[in-house]
Amino acid sequence: MxxxxxxxxxxxxxxxxxxxxxxxxxxxxxxxxxxxxxxxxxxxxxxxxxxxxxxxxxxxxxxxRVGVDCQNVTMSEALDQHPDAGEFYIQKPQCWSDNNLIRLCEDGVFTSDLSKAVVVPRAHTVTWIGKLGQSGAVVWPWPYIDTHSRHLxxxxxxxxxxxxRGMGIELVKPRKLRKTCKRPLNCHGCGRFISWDGRFLNDCQNCGANNCP
Structure with a gap:
């Protein structure tokens, strides 16, 4: 257990x-x-x-799964740190799974799970980018992306x-907040019903009375 x-x-x-x-x-x-x-x-x-x-x-x-937050990586930093990288990940441009970058898999589909993404040798990057057609691609140095990855x-x-299941643990049900009941109000000038909150915003539209407490 x-x-x-x-x-x-x-x-x-x-x-x-x-x-x-x-x-x-x-x-x-x-x-x-x-x-x-x-x-x-x-x-x-x-x-x-x-x-x-x-x-x-x-x-x-x-x-x-292994994800890479787009907020934690920049291409300029990646190229500065790994100018001679020999292997790369291929990102689908302008696409994210919330904050996580979307990567190309071996079978041509895309995923936010870095552990399933294809690692492409430098010599083959142009070939792989060509497979994406006019959509293009963003190529990231493999060691840089791995350094910025996290398990989530x-x-x-x-x-x-x-x-x-079978562990004998019951979840605590969050307590429901009681809704406050706002009783209807009558205008003290003409007696018409007015809203509880509306009395603070405007005078009575029928008689002009101010109903603020």
Whole structure:
């Protein structure tokens, strides 16, 4: 039985690109890079906020993909650092999977998973670019891109029910926020119904009375 877990922040703003966000080392915030994610024991993972979800780390690691955030790479830097690179990745221009670059695979399709992308020798880059037709391509030095890659997991690659099946862990259901009921108001000048919020914006359109408290 797996007793080591990552802890995901499931709030809507916690997603970075397509990657799930997990607690980072030592309370350093949330990260998508699994190499920087805190690993918890079962007790530590189950003692969490309602919006945090424990994932068995072996389950997540087995379904991780390798991504490269377009915000962390520049072509000028890549060429400066690797002017004599012998191998390259081929990127589909002006296309991203959220923040992740899209790469060409051996079979001619494209993927955001760098582990499935084709590595092309320098002598063959023109041939591979030609296969893309008029769309063209962006060619990145292989060692530069590998240095800037990270392991992450996307929502479509994992299922929390399957991950926790048979482990005796029940997810905490987030508490629903109670909606405040705003009772209808009557204009103190003419008695017509007015909206609760509208009274702060305009005087009564029927009699001109100011209904602010």
């Amino acid at each position: 797996d007793d080591l877990f990552y802890l995901q922040d499931s709030r809507s703003h916690a997603y970075v690109g397509d990657g799930l966000s997990f607690w980072g080392f030592g309370g350093s915030g949330y990260v998508t890079d699994l190499s920087k994610a805190q690993v918890f024991t079962r007790d530590g993972a189950c003692d969490h906020r309602d919006t945090d979800i424990p994932w068995p780390n072996s389950y997540v690691d087995a379904r991780a 997991v996307e929502p479509g690659d994992v299922n929390i029910r399957g991950a926790l």
